Amino acid sequence: MADASIVNGKPADEDRQPAGPVTFVGAGQMGAPMVQRLLGAGVEVTLHARRPEVRESFAALGARTTSSLADAVRGATVVVSCLFNEQQVEEVLLGTDGLVTLLEPGSVLVSHTTIGLKLLARLDEATTARGATLLDAPVSGAPDDILAGRLTILLGGEPAAAARATPALSTYGLVLPTGGMGTASSVKLVNNLLFTVNVQTAAAAAELGRQLGIATDALFEALLHCSSATRAIATMTDVGSLDRYTELGAKYLRKDVAAALATAAEEGADPGVLAYVAHHGPMPLTS
Structure with a gap:
C-alpha cells in the first residue's frame, strides 16, 4: 500500500524538491532518451558512458560526461541506473569497484533495471551499507514513450528518498508509487x-x-x-x-x-x- 505522504501518484512535497542534479549510468536504448528528456527539462546531468561517441553526443546536448564511474558518482546526491539485465547490474553496480562502492552517504540510487527479488535484496543491502538509499524503479514502455514523457515508472522504497528522485524521474514519465522495497519489481x-x-x-x-x-x-x-x-x-x-x-x-x-x-x-x-x-x-x- 502506498505511503500516506503520496498524493495523486506523487509525493506530497514533490514541488519543493529540485529536479537535479542527476548522475546517470546506462545510456542505452532506454537510458539515452531518458537523458535527453532530463537535459531538455534543464536538469543538470553527469553521464557515465564508456563509448567516446556516446559521451560526445550527450556533451553536445549539454551533459557533463565522463568515462570514469568514480568521477561520475563523486558528490552525486541522486544516481539513476538504467542497465539492460541482471548481469550488468552484477558487474556495473555490485562489482568489486562497482558503482555502489562509490556512492556518497546520504545519496539515492534509482535502479530502472528489471531484476529478480533476490538480486534486488542484495543491491539494497549493499546500498544501505554505504549509507545510501536504493529505490526500486523498473519501467514499462518503449523509447518513444520516454521521448514523449509518458513512460510508466513503478517506484518502491522509502518515501523520503522517492520525494528526492521523483522530480527528475517525472521529466520522462509518470511515477507510480507501489509501496516498500521490492513491490515495484x-x-x-x-x-x-x-x-x-x-x-x-x-x-x-x-x-x-x-x-x-x-x-x-x-x-x-x-x-x-x-x-x-x-x-x-x-x-x-x-x-x-x-x-x-x-x-x-x-x-x-x-x-x-x-x-x-x-x-x-x-x-x-x-x-x-x-x-x-x-x-x-x-x-x-x-x-
Missing part, C-alpha cells in the same frame, strides 16, 4: 509475464484470422475497436507485422519472462496459465 515482473501472454494470444488470434481468410492488419484494426483490444495488439500493429515485432522485441520479452519465472520459483509462487501460454504460444518468446 514484483508488479513489473507480473506485468511483463502478462504482456507476453497478451502477445502470444494476439499472435494466435492472427493465425486463426488467417485460417478464416482475414488479413492480420485488418483483423487487428478491427480488434482495437472491440472488447478484446489490448496494448499488445496496438504495439504489434504499430510495428507493422508479427515477424517484425518478433525481430525487435523477442530478446526483451525472453529476458523479462525468464526473470518473472525465476522470481516466482524463488518465492514459491505459481504463475500457472501465464507461464504455460508464454511458453507454448505461437511466437518464440521464451528461451
Whole structure:
C-alpha cells in the first residue's frame, strides 16, 4: 500500500524538491532518451558512458560526461541506473569497484533495471551499507514513450528518498508509487509475464484470422475497436507485422519472462496459465 505522504501518484512535497542534479549510468536504448528528456527539462546531468561517441553526443546536448564511474558518482546526491539485465547490474553496480562502492552517504540510487527479488535484496543491502538509499524503479514502455514523457515508472522504497528522485524521474514519465522495497519489481515482473501472454494470444488470434481468410492488419484494426483490444495488439500493429515485432522485441520479452519465472520459483509462487501460454504460444518468446 502506498505511503500516506503520496498524493495523486506523487509525493506530497514533490514541488519543493529540485529536479537535479542527476548522475546517470546506462545510456542505452532506454537510458539515452531518458537523458535527453532530463537535459531538455534543464536538469543538470553527469553521464557515465564508456563509448567516446556516446559521451560526445550527450556533451553536445549539454551533459557533463565522463568515462570514469568514480568521477561520475563523486558528490552525486541522486544516481539513476538504467542497465539492460541482471548481469550488468552484477558487474556495473555490485562489482568489486562497482558503482555502489562509490556512492556518497546520504545519496539515492534509482535502479530502472528489471531484476529478480533476490538480486534486488542484495543491491539494497549493499546500498544501505554505504549509507545510501536504493529505490526500486523498473519501467514499462518503449523509447518513444520516454521521448514523449509518458513512460510508466513503478517506484518502491522509502518515501523520503522517492520525494528526492521523483522530480527528475517525472521529466520522462509518470511515477507510480507501489509501496516498500521490492513491490515495484514484483508488479513489473507480473506485468511483463502478462504482456507476453497478451502477445502470444494476439499472435494466435492472427493465425486463426488467417485460417478464416482475414488479413492480420485488418483483423487487428478491427480488434482495437472491440472488447478484446489490448496494448499488445496496438504495439504489434504499430510495428507493422508479427515477424517484425518478433525481430525487435523477442530478446526483451525472453529476458523479462525468464526473470518473472525465476522470481516466482524463488518465492514459491505459481504463475500457472501465464507461464504455460508464454511458453507454448505461437511466437518464440521464451528461451
